Amino acid sequence: MAHDIESLIAALPEVSFVTDPARVKNKSRDFYWYSPILRDALDDVRADVIALPATEAQVAATLAACHALRIPVTPRGAGTGNYGQAMPLAGGVVLDLSALTEIRFIRWGSARAQSGVRLLDLDDAARAAAGQEQRMHPSTLRNATLGGFVCGGSGGVGSVTWGGLRDRGNVLAARVLTMEAEPRILELRGDDVQKVIHAYGTTGVVTEVEIALAPAVEWIDAAVAFEDFAAAAAFGHALACQDALLKKLVTVLAAPIPQSFLRLLGERAGAGSHLVLTMIARESYEAFEAMLRAYRARLVHARAPDLIDGLLPIYEYAWNHTTLHALKVDRTITYHQTLHPAPDSVRTAVELHARFGDEVLQHLEFVRFDGTVACFGLPLIRFTTAERLREIEAIYDASGCPTFNPHTVTLEDGGMKRIDPVQLAFKRETDPLGLLNPGKMRAFHEPDYAPAARGVHLFAGGSGESTSRSTGTS
Ligand SMILES: Cc1cc2nc3c(=O)[nH]c(=O)nc-3n(C[C@H](O)[C@H](O)[C@H](O)COP(=O)(O)OP(=O)(O)OC[C@H]3O[C@@H](n4cnc5c(N)ncnc54)[C@H](O)[C@@H]3O)c2cc1C
Numbered sequence: 454m455a456h457d458i459e460s461l462i463a464a465l466p467e468v469s470f471v472t473d474p475a476r477v478k479n480k481s482r483d484f485y486w487y488s489p490i491l492r493d494a495l496d497d498v499r500a501d502v503i504a505l506p507a508t509e510a511q512v513a514a515t516l517a518a519c520h521a522l523r524i525p526v527t528p529r530g531a532g533t534g535n536y537g538q539a540m541p542l543a544g545g546v547v548l549d550l551s552a553l554t555e556i557r558f559i560r561w562g563s564a565r566a567q568s569g570v571r572l573l574d575l576d577d578a579a580r581a582a583a584g585q586e587q588r589m590h591p592s593t594l595r596n597a598t599l600g601g602f603v604c605g606g607s608g609g610v611g612s613v614t615w616g617g618l619r620d621r622g623n624v625l626a627a628r629v630l631t632m633e634a635e636p637r638i639l640e641l642r643g644d645d646v647q648k649v650i651h652a653y654g655t656t657g658v659v660t661e662v663e664i665a666l667a668p669a670v671e672w673i674d675a676a677v678a679f680e681d682f683a684a685a686a687a688f689g690h691a692l693a694c695q696d697a698l699l700k701k702l703v704t705v706l707a708a709p710i711p712q713s714f715l716r717l718l719g720e721r722a723g724a725g726s727h728l729v730l731t732m733i734a735r736e737s738y739e740a741f742e743a744m745l746r747a748y749r750a751r752l753v754h755a756r757a758p759d760l761i762d763g764l765l766p767i768y769e770y771a772w773n774h775t776t777l778h779a780l781k782v783d784r785t786i787t788y789h790q791t792l793h794p795a796p797d798s799v800r801t802a803v804e805l806h807a808r809f810g811d812e813v814l815q816h817l818e819f820v821r822f823d824g825t826v827a828c829f830g831l832p833l834i835r836f837t838t839a840e841r842l843r844e845i846e847a848i849y850d851a852s853g854c855p856t857f858n859p860h861t862v863t864l865e866d867g868g869m870k871r872i873d874p875v876q877l878a879f880k881r882e883t884d885p886l887g888l889l890n891p892g893k894m895r896a897f898h899e900p901d902y903a904p905a906a907r908g909v910h911l912f913a914g915g916s917g918e919s920t921s922r923s924t925g926t927s
Contacts, residue, residue: 456524456545458501464518468511471503471549480529480547485537487776489787489836490860498540500527500547507552509567509630509638509660516636516658519546519888526632527890528654530569530601533593535773537862538605538653542892550600553660559583563625565663568600575599585666588615588623592772600659603627603650608820610732610768613693613703615667616822619650623665629657631883639883648879653864655894656880671735672701674767676718676754677745678726682707683803685727686817688748690799692731693819693826698741699734704771706730707806707815710833714779717764721753728753730767772831775816779833787842790857791830791849793817798828801854811835813845830854865895865902872896 462470471477481500485491501524506512519526525545532539541547553569559582566575572587573595579585589611591597597606603624608617618624624646631637639657641648649656679685689705692698706728712719722728729750733741735757745752754764770778779786793801798817806815814833819826834845846856861867864876877896880889887897895902 456501457522458524461518461522461524461546462502464521465504465511465514468515469505469507471505477501477503477547480532480549481541483532483537483539484535484777485540485862487535487773487780487787488860490839490842491537491862495537495540495542495862498537498542499544500541501544503547503549505549505552509553512548512550512553512658512660513630513636513638515546515548516630516632517634520632520634520636520886523886523888525888525891526658528600528604528658530598530605531571531593531596532601533591533597534601534605535776536859536867538890538893539601540862541890542862545888548658550658550660551598553600557661559585559666561585561666563663563665565626565661566599567661568598568603568659570599571595572597572599572602579666580669583666584669586669587611588665588667589618592768592774594768599662599664603662604652604654604659607651609772610702611667612818612820612822613700613826614821616820619647620822624650624662625665626661626663627659628661629659629883631657632886632889633883648876651864652873652876652880653890653893655864655884655890655897656876657883657889670699670701671757672732673735673738674754674756674764675731675733675741675752676721676767677729677731678722678751678753679729680726682727682806682815683799684748685729686799686802686806686815688750689729689817689819690826690828691748692729692741692744693821693828695740695744698737698744700737701732702730702768702771703819704730704775705802705815705817705819705828706770706775709811710775710779710814710816714775714782714833715770718754718770723753726751726753730771732767772818775831776833785836787834787836788816788831788859789834789842789846789849790859791832791854792857793828793830793854795825795827797853798826801852802828802830805830805832805849805852805854808848809845863893863895872902 480503525543527541529539550569553567557565591609626642629639693703711722816831817828819828
């Protein structure tokens, strides 16, 4: 459908727009190409124009003008989402929020900032101002924005201690603009923040976020090798369970992930070794070394963050960065997302490792939620066909490890695996014409849509279903 972009630009003389086709194409994309299925499906997706508001008032004016002209709007932070979340399926405007970078306050225990602030800048500011740091961040810390993480992400580095974004107490408040003739400003607090967390910007444009902070820690990056995958997974689980040992990351990578895709780390690990990557607080390091001796673990890399030795920060080998490193070496690799529920996380990971061998390379991320340690799987898959991908997912599901499809753009078919009634009701209130990021919330656009019932969700958080995600029952 053709959108009246000329009238839009004329109506908003104070707002900067990008119309150059190459730049428009670039800003219409994210890391959707992680998935061979999304790569084929979304390659032609393009906005008509990119709007770059510099203030919240300009965001509101842009939304009002788009509403009047019935032009769809897709919010964007840094565009590092890897499910096409920030891609404008119906064209229209990509609303680039990266100029909204003001930090409102940093206090003991919390911070509030505009949504376009880079997570790394917020972390640096929190350390400098109050000796604090973010409880969790995606492995894209250095690029991603606060609003993009809250609206498009789920958890990451820090989730081994603090759970996910949707866990009560991590995201404290969000300031949201509605998509109406006269956009309203809403302040969501408490459980109301769930209305925008991981909603892909379909329920409102977030202009400010308030998050909880933790005391800043001097982290030491470490990598530990094992000759046996089961031993690596058991060590990862034991480390994640050590409540008195401060850690921000526990990642297990089966051979040959380090050797084939992580270069220096692979060389240090040596042929055939499986790695556990971790971030340990300096004051916990001695206790960690004692644990290494007890588990006969081989330390292959340890460094304080300020030492340069050719390696990236260890978190940039973990979470979705593992997949990125693999894709840089081999474009036929893809991945899926799964939960290895407690108490059988290690058992199911070891069984699936043995079953799939080299076709599915195990990548585990330990997380803690509701007092229980479990792990997510982000295994690398040697892609052959879409049918085989579905078969692999079915085998995972049958093994008690629900999969969360990363090869889809919709909320319901991906990590959520359900209609979120709270977000659906909120969207009807904030975006009655369905102009915000159209095509991402099936329940809104397809009134007869009925997802398969399932009670396990990635980082479901304060929705009353928390037990199901750790036990795997519905
Ligand atoms: C290498 C790599 C590693 C990653 N690791 C992780 C990880 O560890 N954990 C994790 O959760 N994710 C991870 N991701 C996914 C992604 O990087 C994060 O979710 C990131 O926080 C997204 O931030 P962004 O600013 O790039 O958001 P974008 O990609 O720009 O946007 C994400 C979604 O939020 C919406 N949005 C953005 N800003 C706003 C706003 N202000 N208001 C309303 N809606 C908005 C967009 O429309 C889109 O739907 C990874 C991705 C890659 C490529």
